[in-house]
Amino acid sequence: MAGKTYNVGVIGYGMSAKVFHIPLVLITPQFTLHSIVQRTPKPNDDASKDHPSTKIYHSAPEMFADPSIDIIVITTTPDTHFSFTKSALEAGKHAIVEKPFVPTSGEAQQLVDISAKTGKLICVYQNRRWDTDFLTVKKLLDEGTIGRCVEFETHFDRYKAIRPETWKGTLGMDQAGGVIYDLGTHLIDQAYVLFGMPASVTGVFANQRNDGQAEPDSFTVMLQYSNGGPLVTAKAGVMCVETEQLRYWVRGSKGSFKKFHLDVQEDQLKAGLKPGDQGFGIESDDRAGSLVVLDGETKPKGSTLKNVTPLTYASLYAGFAKAIEGGGESAVPVKASEARDVLRIIEAAKESAKSGRSVAL
Template sequence: MVVKTYNVGVIGYGMSAKVFHIPLIQVTPTFKLHSIVQRTPKPTDDASKDHPTAKIYHSATEMFADPSIDIIVITTTPDTHFTFTKSALEAGKHVLVEKPFVPTSAEAQQLIDISEKTGKLICVYQNRRWDTDFLTVRKLMADDTLGRVVEFETHFDRYKAVRPENWKGNLSMDQAGGVLYDLGTHLIDQVYVLFGMPKSVTAVFSNQRNDGEAEPDSLTVLLGYGTNGPLVTAKAGVICVETEQLRYWVRGAKGSFKKFHLDVQEDQLKAGLKPGDKGFGIESEANSGTLVVLEGGKPKSSVFKNVEPKTYATLYDGFMKAIEDGGESAVPVKASDACDVLKIIEAARESARTGKSVTF
């Protein structure tokens, strides 16, 4: 039986490409790193030296015109995502695009329509759906260990006193820059996976750095799910001096779960490890979460280790299978999901601007 190999082209050669995408392409069966767009190679940053078997282009237009490419991965700044995704689809390529998908839900819907017309698939790189601690939370909820969830807190707090010199710090929110589209996209996407679309959104943005910049660097977003639904808090701050940063605090009718520390996969990828390497995705047991449940009417605490990691490679593997035979319904992170997340983000912006809750 002949197994088809899919040629993958990557637009951009920054950290996203090097850390999050090329290593996952390399461990995905039937995917081959075919080419890379790097506009301005440097002596110490040259894709042709790092990947001598890959074709190197200096513009995305050249890549779109290459008929041998099946899939294009877009890792450039989010203000370019709409144009590049549209061009790739219209050139007959499947597309995997970094988060945030595009600046607006209207643009997302346009791309969904083009995807349907061309028959080419879009997958959005919401990799933190495969954070091991998030999968642990999902298991606790699926097993009804916590009972009906009444409050759900998800945090991405850090101490970063200097604004980054990249799109996360330089692009405006209208260009899908800043904390809301960077960390907020991760936080809100995970909430969307668990609970779906909220009934109300209330948001407060702030500049915790007090650095004179107009764009906020921190956020608190409250997502309401009706009288009987959970109250969700999504929070990201940059002036948080802690030895252990809170990640999740989930409270339910039967118990609660509290977890500190971030998933380890990003740091492992930066260190050169890949999915499949020994220990990849496995967090130290010392950083395990704490589960508290009622026993005999009294709260009892225990250490609750993370579930076995599925790793970020699961996203790429799922996209491979969707392209092979699954179609749009099998895409691991659908463009329609990302469109809904953008609608929540737009509601948060409206709430922060007006000081009022926005209802769906």
């Protein structure tokens, strides 16, 4: 007998909904795309034409009031996430929320509390936990291939000389806009998954474009861990002219791993591929990472290291389906409490950048 299916409503019809969420809803067996909120359809951008069997709403309250919806996916700008998630939970819906989760860790805690009170689950879309190169790094560390990690660098550098006219470039940091909430959320979340909460945070923000804007477009955040933990550097810049951009540089007591290029899944999704298609999530051999380990006591030995078999971003949706089916809060792939902790780190980085001092957590 087939299991229960859950009706999913999606708020927003921008790139996030079209590229990251709706394709994953459609391939998750337990989920049915029930409805979409698109406030202002256009002739060349009309959800009703793209998804003719799906109900279309023009406001979020209409969707909250629909008793047939089980899950609401929130893909709007981050300044709306708190109110929409709160409304979804209080309307008896589970929620999947795009990153950044909400503007503040205090708001995140409020939603954690509301989730517990209503019994409805929240999953935050930190999809880069399922980047295949990140899973490769995690496997190296878990298996002790390079020994004890002493230094971990995670980069999202690129050359992007024009500030984007989206929330990523126009919303202030107080509204969860800008680079630290866009890219920093990913990089710091990955460090959090590997190493947990740091002992202290040091943040440096800059406007590399020198475009006269008050909001920074680049950052370097250092996380220091006690008891022999690593120094983590998370870095994003927009004026990096390289043909191959550094992604990870991980140094351990017995070896080192260096990886260039971004995970391929985002570009593949934009091209219309989806998890399950041949080659999805698989990088070409020439993009393999470089591994150096000690051969004996002191002699380094180098080799290339291909990524592990992709789990893909579909794993987040599949995991949330299992949580709703009975796994509960402990089975949620990215818990709201974890997103709250990442926001605490970001807030410490902002405080550090303002004061010029490291901030203890």
